[in-house]
Amino acid sequence: MKKLNIPSYLARTKWFLLLIAVLLLIVFGRTVNSPELTKTAIVLGAGLDYSEETEEFIVTTQSVLMASSATEGAGQTSYNTYTAKGKSIASALDDISRKMGLIVSLAHCNVIFVSQSILKLDHVQLIYPLTGMYSLPEHAVIVTGEKSPREMLAVQIGTTVSSPYFLQLALSTKEGTNGMIRTNIKDFLARSLSRSHATAIPYITLKELPDQPLGQDGEKEDNYEFDLSSVMVFNREKSEIVEDKLAEALSLYMTKSTFGAINYKSENGETVEFRILNKNINTKAEGRSVKAEMELTVELLDVQFIDTSDVLTGADKKIKEAAAALGEELTGILNKLFELSKEWNIDFLGLQAKAYQSVGRTLEEDCLKTLSFQPTVKLQVKETA
Amino acid sequence: MKRTRVQHGIYKNLPSNAIYNSQAANVIFAIGIAFKLSTAPSVISQEYGSSTLWVYLILSAAELILTVCIFAFARMRGDGLLRSTGSVLYRVCCGIAALWLTAKGTFYFCYCAAYLAHEQFGGVEPTLFYLLLLAPIIYLGIKGSRSIARTGEIFVPVFFALIVLNLIFLETDLDIGRNLPVFSMEPSSFFKGLPKYGLWLGDALPFAFLRIKNKRLPYVTGGVAVTFALVNIIIFLGVSIYGEALKTVTDLLIRIAGFNQLSMDIGRMEWTNLFAVIALSIISLSFVFFGCTAAAERATGYSLPSKIIFPAVVAITVLFSQSSQAVAQFAVGLTGYILMALAIALPLILLALAIYTKKKYAGLYKCLDAEYRPHPPLRPSNPYSLADNVLAGMKENATQTQNVLENGSLQPDTQENGQ
Numbered sequence: 001m002k003k004l005n006i007p008s009y010l011a012r013t014k015w016f017l018l019l020i021a022v023l024l025l026i027v028f029g030r031t032v033n034s035p036e037l038t039k040t041a042i043v044l045g046a047g048l049d050y051s052e053e054t055e056e057f058i059v060t061t062q063s064v065l066m067a068s069s070a071t072e073g074a075g076q077t078s079y080n081t082y083t084a085k086g087k088s089i090a091s092a093l094d095d096i097s098r099k100m101g102l103i104v105s106l107a108h109c110n111v112i113f114v115s116q117s118i119l120k121l122d123h124v125q126l127i128y129p130l131t132g133m134y135s136l137p138e139h140a141v142i143v144t145g146e147k148s149p150r151e152m153l154a155v156q157i158g159t160t161v162s163s164p165y166f167l168q169l170a171l172s173t174k175e176g177t178n179g180m181i182r183t184n185i186k187d188f189l190a191r192s193l194s195r196s197h198a199t200a201i202p203y204i205t206l207k208e209l210p211d212q213p214l215g216q217d218g219e220k221e222d223n224y225e226f227d228l229s230s231v232m233v234f235n236r237e238k239s240e241i242v243e244d245k246l247a248e249a250l251s252l253y254m255t256k257s258t259f260g261a262i263n264y265k266s267e268n269g270e271t272v273e274f275r276i277l278n279k280n281i282n283t284k285a286e287g288r289s290v291k292a293e294m295e296l297t298v299e300l301l302d303v304q305f306i307d308t309s310d311v312l313t314g315a316d317k318k319i320k321e322a323a324a325a326l327g328e329e330l331t332g333i334l335n336k337l338f339e340l341s342k343e344w345n346i347d348f349l350g351l352q353a354k355a356y357q358s359v360g361r362t363l364e365e366d367c368l369k370t371l372s373f374q375p376t377v378k379l380q381v382k383e384t385a
Numbered sequence: 386m387k388r389t390r391v392q393h394g395i396y397k398n399l400p401s402n403a404i405y406n407s408q409a410a411n412v413i414f415a416i417g418i419a420f421k422l423s424t425a426p427s428v429i430s431q432e433y434g435s436s437t438l439w440v441y442l443i444l445s446a447a448e449l450i451l452t453v454c455i456f457a458f459a460r461m462r463g464d465g466l467l468r469s470t471g472s473v474l475y476r477v478c479c480g481i482a483a484l485w486l487t488a489k490g491t492f493y494f495c496y497c498a499a500y501l502a503h504e505q506f507g508g509v510e511p512t513l514f515y516l517l518l519l520a521p522i523i524y525l526g527i528k529g530s531r532s533i534a535r536t537g538e539i540f541v542p543v544f545f546a547l548i549v550l551n552l553i554f555l556e557t558d559l560d561i562g563r564n565l566p567v568f569s570m571e572p573s574s575f576f577k578g579l580p581k582y583g584l585w586l587g588d589a590l591p592f593a594f595l596r597i598k599n600k601r602l603p604y605v606t607g608g609v610a611v612t613f614a615l616v617n618i619i620i621f622l623g624v625s626i627y628g629e630a631l632k633t634v635t636d637l638l639i640r641i642a643g644f645n646q647l648s649m650d651i652g653r654m655e656w657t658n659l660f661a662v663i664a665l666s667i668i669s670l671s672f673v674f675f676g677c678t679a680a681a682e683r684a685t686g687y688s689l690p691s692k693i694i695f696p697a698v699v700a701i702t703v704l705f706s707q708s709s710q711a712v713a714q715f716a717v718g719l720t721g722y723i724l725m726a727l728a729i730a731l732p733l734i735l736l737a738l739a740i741y742t743k744k745k746y747a748g749l750y751k752c753l754d755a756e757y758r759p760h761p762p763l764r765p766s767n768p769y770s771l772a773d774n775v776l777a778g779m780k781e782n783a784t785q786t787q788n789v790l791e792n793g794s795l796q797p798d799t800q801e802n803g804q
Contacts, residue, residue: 020520020524024516024517024520027513107653108652108653124630124633127633128633131633132633132635137643137653138640138643138644139557139643139644139648186557186558186626186627186630186644187558189627189630189633190563190626190627190628190629190630191628192630193628193629193630194563194628194629256557256558285562353563353628354562356566357435357562357563357565357566358565359566360565360566360568361566361568361569361570361571
């Protein structure tokens with residue numbers, strides 16, 4: 001009788017493999033405490049602050065909590081903001097977990113509020129644990145403002161009770177115009193570690209809504225609006241605020257996607273509004289000379305204060321002249337931004353990083369003042385019906 | 386060597402240790418993606434910064450030459466030839482290869498386990514995670530090349546599609562200029578530091594112990610070309626996206642999937658490439674394990690010790706070392722230079738030895754694998770009953786009589802019989 005080779009038979013049979021898998025899954029399932037969704041606080045936005053006096057991190061999180069279907073008021077959503085201090089970000093987050101009785105998860109956190117004091121710390125050590133151990137998405141946007149991260153997270157916006165949710169929507173739909181810049185975690189770190197060691201993030205100012213929204217119980221109080229038209233440019237040593245037209249030109253230069261409208265006002269007060277359809281920017285360095293060519297494809301949106309009885313279109317000479325003048329104006333503003341970056345010694349235009357690509361390793365550190373910058377902005381008006 | 390074409394669907398008729406070229410292409414893709422795109426970019430970027438792509442291009446060129454040597458050795462049936470001649474040098478080389486593959490397997494496993502256990506499955510007990518990851522690797526490795534090849538054949542096309550789709554839907558701010566300058570350091574330091582990354586060379590060595598059967602298309606050439614192109618494209622994109630921040634990216638392949646434009650609508654997409662990394666790592670590590678057992682068998686005549694030692698070394702290292710990250714770091718120190726030297730020396734020595742032996746034992750080489758050559762087809766002849774019940778010794782006479790009666794000669798009718 002043929003002798004059965006048991007090890008060989010076992011190795012061949014799929015049942016053996018299945019048995020091993022089942023055993024492993026049972027052991028795995030019974031011994032590992034995997035985080036359950038009902039025990040997890042899904043963080044929408046987090047705030048990072050640093051106290052130089054106490055050398056402590058102040059971490060704030062805003063989580064969304066859904067009422068369980070078994071409880072009263074099922075389907076109701078609440079936004080909870082918690083703050084904790086710690087010698088590290090991890091210990092502060094741990095403290096928030098204890099306060100909430102839930103496991104804090106940053107896996108769906110799309111907005112990070114930072115204070116100016118925390119930006120003076122090492123940027124890699126600031127971000128790396130969050131993207132690594134806490135699974136913070138790298139496309140989460142990073143913002144700062146006149147108030148502390150805790151205050152900005154807790155504020156109630158007129159259109160939504162969650163400020164991170166508002167920012168996420170606003171920055172993704174209106175990026176690139178009105179000074180609205182969207183810098184995500186990945187870009188923040190990439191620019192910060194480049195030869196320029198500088199970047200720009202939105203600087204938010206809070207304004208109380210002049211007309212508070214009305215509810216069934218009357219007027220709702222303490223609603224604010226975020227003004228996103230300013231930008232903070234910074235490196236590890238210092239930071240400055242860029243506003244108005246300067247911020248608008250900077251956002252056009254730095255952002256990948258550009259939505260919304262740009263405005264031209266002549267000396268005579270004639271106003272032409274263009275909608276940006278497409279943007280193409282080409283930045284090249286030849287030695288220490290950096291050239292930036294920006295081409296904006298726009299369409300005519302609105303015309304005011306022009307003395308004419310004709311219906312103006314993008315084909316009209318006046319509109320083309322306005323577009324050319326706006327291009328020159330933006331060129332001038334970019335030149336002014338370069339002068340400011342030299343004056344502040346903050347290379348937020350990323351010129352040293354560009355020059356490094358051309359000059360190579362012989363380019364000395366902190367050489368912004370030795371570089372030249374030649375921007376040109378052209379607007380092409382697309383004719384619309 | 387004359388290539389014999391085989392048809393699909395006859396896997397069970399393959400001799401042991403033989404796989405099809407299409408299966409080999411899938412395994413090449415698995416080892417190329419899993420080993421070279423997970424942790425290596427971050428490790429290399431820490432030292433080379435903007436030169437990471439150029440380091441990869443140089444390492445890819447070296448890997449290409451080594452892969453050609455290994456496949457030339459496999460195609461000329463070097464393994465069978467050297468085993469049949471009982472070459473002592475071949476046995477020594479195989480012994481070294483077994484130790485080298487054990488070291489490679491251990492370091493690769495540490496890189497893979499360290500990342501997955503600490504970053505992707507942070508809440509899970511690392512010990513259990515290591516054992517869970519090790520189980521399928523051991524199983525596939527012991528089952529052998531055919532199981533690994535068939536597993537690769539099933540999974541690799543799916544993950545190839547996933548990786549390519551993630552690249553198609555990639556949407557993020559990138560600057561291709563971040564790949565410049567070529568030399569972020571002095572060229573002498575640049576080239577001096579390269580051998581430290583020898584761990585990521587010579588991954589195709591286990592193919593030396595396999596027989597490659599050809600299908601109609603040049604799958605191996607295509608597989609190598611696609612894998613090397615994809616690896617370097619992803620590195621090019623990785624540096625363009627992250628620049629100097631690439632050093633903070635612990636697994637490039639997984640992170641790059643996070644910038645899929647669909648993630649804005651349907652949530653995070655990293656899981657797509659996470660599945661790919663886990664599955665391809667299992668296939669690749671089991672292939673290294675198989676290579677180790679095959680090499681040990683040729684060196685000592687037994688494969689069983691290596692089937693115990695390889696998993697034991699890996700398990701002991703990850704379970705009892707202070708941290709798997711520390712073991713992974715150890716691989717890019719002085720150890721890297723040793724691994725690099727062996728990665729280059731082994732394929733070259735094996736190929737040279739096979740060519741020399743082929744010339745020396747040309748007669749033996751000709752009849753190598755004779756049992757696998759197709760026999761001339763058997764043609765059935767028409768039955769006839771004349772010689773029935775005639776003793777064998779008398780049968781010839783009876784046949785001759787029959788021939789004389791039918792043809793008028795002793796020779797059989799050649800036209801009728803077709804002989």
